Amino acid sequence: MRRRIRTGLAAAVAVVALGLTACSTTPQAPSSGGAAPSSAGALTPVKLQLQWVTQGQFAGYFAAVDQGFYRKRGLDVQILEGGVDIVPQTVLAQGSADYAIAWVPKALASREQGAGITDVAQIFQRSGTYQVSFADKGITAPADLRAKKVGNWGFGNEFELFAGMTRAGIAPGDVTLVQQQFDMQALLNGEIDAAQAMSYNEYAQVLEATNPATGQLYQPSDFNIINWNDAGTAMLQDAIWANTEKLSDPAYQDTTAKFITASLEGWIYCRDNPESCRDIVVKAGSKLGASHQLWQVNEINKLIWPSPAAGAGTIDQAAWDKTVEVALQAKNADGATVLTKQPDAQAFTNEYVSTAIETLKGEGVDVVGSGFTPETVTLNPGGA
Incomplete structure (x- = not known):
C-alpha cells in the first residue's frame, strides 16, 4: 500500500x-x-x-x-x-x-x-487490514494476543490493532510489540506470533510461500486471521x-x-x-x-x-x-x-x-x- x-x-x-x-x-x-x-x-x-x-x-x-x-x-x-x-x-x-x-x-x-x-x-x-497468525498459535480473536509477540508496521497503521486490544482488555504492556518490516518474513520465520497484513497484499505473500513441511504452498487453513471489520475497530x-x-x-x-x-x-x-x-x-x-x-x-x-x-x-x-x-x-x-x-x-x-x-x-x-x-x-x- x-x-x-x-x-x-x-x-x-x-x-x-x-x-x-x-x-x-x-x-x-x-x-x-x-x-x-x-x-x-x-x-x-x-x-x-x-x-x-x-x-x-x-x-x-x-x-x-x-x-x-x-x-x-x-x-x-x-x-x-x-x-x-x-x-x-x-x-x-x-x-x-x-x-x-x-x-x-x-x-x-x-x-x-x-x-x-x-x-x-x-x-x-x-478496511483491508488483518492480523495473521499460524493456526497452531490459537489466535482467533484480539483477546488471544495477550502474552504473544505481535508485529505491526507503525507509522499510523497500528490503530485498528491497538483499538482491538483495548476493547479486549489488553494493554500494550500485555504483549510483546515488534516493529514489523513491510513483508511477512518475521511471521514465516517464527520471530513473531501475529503479523500485520493487508488482505490484498501481505496475506497473499504467505499463501505464495512454500510450506517446508509439505513442499507445497501454504493454504488458508494454515493460518488464522483477525479481521478488524469483524472486531469492530475497522x-x-x-x-x-x-x-x-x-x-x-x-x-x-x-x-x-x-x-x-x-x-x-x-x-x-x-x-x-x-x-x-x-x-x-x-x-x-x-x-x-x-x-x-x-x-x-x-x-x-x-x-x-x-x-x-x-x-x-x-x-x-x-x-x-x-x-x-x-x-x-x-x-x-x-x-x-x-x-x-x-x-x-x-x-x-x-x-x-x-x-x-x-x-x-x-x-x-x-x-x-x-x-x-x-x-x-x-x-x-x-x-x-
Missing part, C-alpha cells in the same frame, strides 16, 4: 511539512476501450497522487486511463506513483497534485495539522481527497465531479473485468507478479463492492464516525492517538460523488454492485 508514509501522531507536523522527494510518473497506457475522447475541446490536465507504487490497489484509476474513461469526461489524467518519502495528502495540500489517494485517519491527522484537504469519495468501504482507508480551498472554484468543482465519475467507471470496470484490470496494472509497470495482481484486484473489489445503496464512493456517516471515534480514542504504545479533536465540517462531502453517481445512473451504469461475486484466485509461487 503505502504504509511507510509518515502521518499524524508525533510525526504529524513533519507530515505536513514534508516536500516531494521521490514523485515519479507511471507509464500511461493508451486507451484500449470503447470510450470516445471528449469533443468539447482541449482536455483538462489532472494529476493524481497515489499513496504507493503501481499495483492492483489502484487498478480502477489505471483502468480509467486505459479504457478512456477520463478522456470521455474531458480529462487528461497523469498518475503519480507514491513511495517511501511521499505523503499523498501533503502533495495535494502543497498544490503539486490535483487529487490524492490516502487513508482517512492519516489524512485527517494531516488536516488537523493544517493540510487543506477534503474527502470527496470514499472508494474503500471496508477504520476507513483509500479515499479520493481534493484541495479544500480549490473546491470554492467552479471550474475545480466541475473537474472534481468529472474525475470521480470516471474513477468510479474505472472501478466498475475492474469489478466486472478483474483479469483485464490485472493486465492493465501489469502493463502500467507493476513489479508484482500476475497472480498476485489478480489476487489484489479481487480483494480490492471485496472492499468496494457491494457499495452503499446510495452508490459507490459514498461516504457513509456511520463508518466515518466509527473511524473518527477510533482515531480519537485508541492509543498506541507511545500513548498517542491519531486525532486530538473532531474533524471540522469540511473534512468530507458527498456533494461531488453524488453528482458522479447520478451521472452514471443516468447512463444506465450499476453503481452499487449488489450482485457482485468475487473470483477464486489461484496464487502461484512468489505471486508469478
Whole structure:
C-alpha cells in the first residue's frame, strides 16, 4: 500500500511539512476501450497522487486511463506513483497534485495539522487490514494476543490493532510489540506470533510461500486471521481527497465531479473485468507478479463492492464516525492517538460523488454492485 508514509501522531507536523522527494510518473497506457475522447475541446490536465507504487490497489484509476474513461469526461489524467518519502495528502495540500489517494485517519491527522484537504469519495468501504497468525498459535480473536509477540508496521497503521486490544482488555504492556518490516518474513520465520497484513497484499505473500513441511504452498487453513471489520475497530482507508480551498472554484468543482465519475467507471470496470484490470496494472509497470495482481484486484473489489445503496464512493456517516471515534480514542504504545479533536465540517462531502453517481445512473451504469461475486484466485509461487 503505502504504509511507510509518515502521518499524524508525533510525526504529524513533519507530515505536513514534508516536500516531494521521490514523485515519479507511471507509464500511461493508451486507451484500449470503447470510450470516445471528449469533443468539447482541449482536455483538462489532472494529476493524481497515489499513496504507493503501481499495483492492483489502484487498478480502477489505471483502468480509467486505459479504457478512456477520463478522456470521455474531458480529462487528461497523469498518475503519480507514491513511495517511501511521499505523503499523498501533503502533495495535494502543497498544490503539486490535483487529487490524492490516502487513508482517512492519516489524512485527517494531516488536516488537523493544517493540510487543506477534503474527502470527496470514499472508494474503500471496508478496511483491508488483518492480523495473521499460524493456526497452531490459537489466535482467533484480539483477546488471544495477550502474552504473544505481535508485529505491526507503525507509522499510523497500528490503530485498528491497538483499538482491538483495548476493547479486549489488553494493554500494550500485555504483549510483546515488534516493529514489523513491510513483508511477512518475521511471521514465516517464527520471530513473531501475529503479523500485520493487508488482505490484498501481505496475506497473499504467505499463501505464495512454500510450506517446508509439505513442499507445497501454504493454504488458508494454515493460518488464522483477525479481521478488524469483524472486531469492530475497522477504520476507513483509500479515499479520493481534493484541495479544500480549490473546491470554492467552479471550474475545480466541475473537474472534481468529472474525475470521480470516471474513477468510479474505472472501478466498475475492474469489478466486472478483474483479469483485464490485472493486465492493465501489469502493463502500467507493476513489479508484482500476475497472480498476485489478480489476487489484489479481487480483494480490492471485496472492499468496494457491494457499495452503499446510495452508490459507490459514498461516504457513509456511520463508518466515518466509527473511524473518527477510533482515531480519537485508541492509543498506541507511545500513548498517542491519531486525532486530538473532531474533524471540522469540511473534512468530507458527498456533494461531488453524488453528482458522479447520478451521472452514471443516468447512463444506465450499476453503481452499487449488489450482485457482485468475487473470483477464486489461484496464487502461484512468489505471486508469478
